[in-house]
Amino acid sequence: MDWSWFHRLGSPPHVYRIAGRLVPWLGWPAAMLILAGLYGGLVLAPPDYQQGDGFRIVYVHAPSAWMSLLVYTTMGSAAAVGLIWRMKVAHAVAASCAPIGASFTLAALVTGMLWGKPMWGTYWQWDPRLTSELILLFLFLGYMGLRDAFEDTQRADRASAVLAIVGLVNVPIIHYSVEWWNSLHQTPSVMKLGRPSMPASMVVPLLLMLAGFTLYFAAVLLTRLRGEVLRRERSASWVKEALQS
Amino acid sequence: MTPRRKRLVLVLAILIGVGAAGALALQAFRENVMFFFDPSQITSGQAPTGERFRLGGMVEKGSVVRTPGSLEVRFVVTDFRHQVPVSYTGVLPDLFRDGQGVVAHGRLGTDGVFVADEVLAKHDENYMPPEVQRSLEKAHGGRLPPQSPP
Numbered sequence: 001m002d003w004s005w006f007h008r009l010g011s012p013p014h015v016y017r018i019a020g021r022l023v024p025w026l027g028w029p030a031a032m033l034i035l036a037g038l039y040g041g042l043v044l045a046p047p048d049y050q051q052g053d054g055f056r057i058v059y060v061h062a063p064s065a066w067m068s069l070l071v072y073t074t075m076g077s078a079a080a081v082g083l084i085w086r087m088k089v090a091h092a093v094a095a096s097c098a099p100i101g102a103s104f105t106l107a108a109l110v111t112g113m114l115w116g117k118p119m120w121g122t123y124w125q126w127d128p129r130l131t132s133e134l135i136l137l138f139l140f141l142g143y144m145g146l147r148d149a150f151e152d153t154q155r156a157d158r159a160s161a162v163l164a165i166v167g168l169v170n171v172p173i174i175h176y177s178v179e180w181w182n183s184l185h186q187t188p189s190v191m192k193l194g195r196p197s198m199p200a201s202m203v204v205p206l207l208l209m210l211a212g213f214t215l216y217f218a219a220v221l222l223t224r225l226r227g228e229v230l231r232r233e234r235s236a237s238w239v240k241e242a243l244q245s
Numbered sequence: 246m247t248p249r250r251k252r253l254v255l256v257l258a259i260l261i262g263v264g265a266a267g268a269l270a271l272q273a274f275r276e277n278v279m280f281f282f283d284p285s286q287i288t289s290g291q292a293p294t295g296e297r298f299r300l301g302g303m304v305e306k307g308s309v310v311r312t313p314g315s316l317e318v319r320f321v322v323t324d325f326r327h328q329v330p331v332s333y334t335g336v337l338p339d340l341f342r343d344g345q346g347v348v349a350h351g352r353l354g355t356d357g358v359f360v361a362d363e364v365l366a367k368h369d370e371n372y373m374p375p376e377v378q379r380s381l382e383k384a385h386g387g388r389l390p391p392q393s394p395p
Contacts, residue, residue, distance in 0.1 A: 046374030050340060055372060084252045120365045121338030127280045165256055169263045173271070182281045182301055184348055189370040198372040 012229045013238040015089050019222040019229075026219035033212030040205030048202075057115045059206060063213040065108035066191070068136055069171055071101035071217060075143070076168040079161035089225075091157035092232060094164055095147060096224035100217060102140035109133060120184060128177040129185035132170060139167040153232060281348050284327040292353065300329060300359050301348045301367065309343060322347060322359070329353075333361040340366035 008014050041059035048055035075097035082090035112130070113123045124130065143160050150156035178187045189197040196203045233239050271278060281301030282292040292298055300322055308321035317334045331349050341347060346367030351360050373381075 046376075048372050049375045049378035050345075051368070051372075058372075080256050084249060084256055086249075119338065119340050119368055121341075122363075122365055125280070125365070128278050162259065165259055166263050168260065169267050173267070181275075182279050182283065184280055184365060184367055186368050186370045189372060197370045199374065199377065201374070202372055 010085075010087050010089055012089060012233050012236070013242065016226055016229050016242060019226050023219050023222050026215045026222070030212050030215035030219055033208050033215065037205045037208030037212055040208060041202075045202045045205055046199075051119060054115065054118060057111050059209050061108055061111040061115060062190070062206060063209045064104045064111065065133070066210060067213050067217055068101060068105040068108050068133070069174060070214065071097050071104055072136060072139070072167065073171055074221075075101060076164045076171075079164035082157060083161040083165070088157070088232065089229070091161065092225055092228040093221070094161065095157075096221055096228050098140050098144045098147075100220055100224070102137060102144070104213075104217075105133065105137040105140060109137065125184050127184040128181045129174065129183050132174040132177050135170055136167075136174060139163070139170060143167070283324040284322055284329045285324055287329055287353065287359075288327040294353060297350065297352055299348050299350045300331065300353075300361075301346070302329070304341070304343055304345055304347050306343045322349065329359050330357065331359045331361055331364075333364050335362070335364070337364055338366040340368060 037059065042056055045056070047053050075094045078090045078093040078097065081087055082094060109130075112133075116125075117123050143163055146163055147156045147160045150159065175191075177183060178185050190203060190206060198206070230239055230243075281299035284300070284302050286292055287300065292300075302322040302324045305321040305323045305328060308319075310319045311317070312319075315334070316336065317332065318337065319330065319332045321328050321330050323329075331351075333349065333351075341364065346369055348365045348367050349359060349361035350363040350365075353359050
C-alpha cells in the first residue's frame, strides 16, 4: 500500500493548502443540508402523537449529541496518532476539535434540558446518560484548560493527548448508558440495529441534519486547523510566503 | 521494539487499563448508577428499605385514581410481572398517562404503598404522527402494544 498521501499529511504547508481548498466544498453543502433538514423537520414533518410539536427539538438535540461523540472520537484518535507517530499536524487536529466538541456537547445538554422540563417534568436528573454527557463536556473543557496551562506547544500536545485518550473510555459509556442501566433517557430511535422507531417523514430530516452537522464540523475543523497550523509554524518561511500571496 | 511501537503499546495499555478500571468501578457502583428500580426488583427485596429511591415502570392501564378537589393521585406501576401501588400529591408532567413509562421518587411504606414526592414521565424511543397512532389504536383496540418496558 502506498502511504505517501499519509506522510504528506504530516507536512504543515501541504495541510494548510489542502484544508483551505476543501473548506468551501464542505461548508456550502453543510449549509444546504441543514436548511433542508430544518425545513423538513420544523415544517414538513408531522407532530408526534404524544409530544405534539415539542418533539421538534430533536432535530437539533440528537445531531448535536451524535456530533459530541463523533468530535470526541476524532479528537482522541488524532491525539493518539500524534502521540504514537509524533505527528504535529495530528496534535493540531486534536487541539482544533476541542472547542467545536465542547459547543456541540453544550448544545445537546441545553436542548435536552429545555425538552426535559415539559416532557419529563424536570430540567436535570443525575441519570447515567445525562451525567456521562456532562462528563464529556468537562473532558473537552479540561483538555482545553490543560493545553492552555503549558507554554511549550510540544509539552501541551503530549500531556493533553494522554487526557484525550483516557477520555475515549467515556464514549461507549455515553452511547450504551441507556441500555446498560435503567435510565430516564429513552433508548436510541435511529442509531440502533433494525428499523428506526420513527416514520420516514420524521427520520429523513433528522438524517439530513446529521449529514449537515457532520459536514459543518469538517468545515469548521479544517478552518480552525489552518489557524492552528499557522500559529505553530509562525516562524517558518512558508508561512510568510503563504500570507503574502 | 522501536520507540514508535513502544508508544503504540503504551497508548493501547492506557486505553485497556482505564477501560478495565472504569468497567470495574461502574460494576461496583451499579446500584448507584441505576437510575431507578423496577417493580420486580422491589418485590424481590433489592430496593433499599427506609431510604428514598426511584421506582420506574409503566402506569397500569385504568389504575389512575384522582381524589376530587385535591392534587392527590393514586396509580399502579407495573413492569408486566409485578405491580407496586403509588400515591402522589402534586403536579404531573404532560406525558403522564395510562400505559406510559414513569419514574417516581420517594419511599416505600410498610403497607407496600410507594409514597412519591416527585413523578417524572419517561418517554420511549417511538415517534409517530397522531393519525398513525389512531389507526394503530383501532387495529389493536386500545393503546399501542408495549414494545419495551422502560
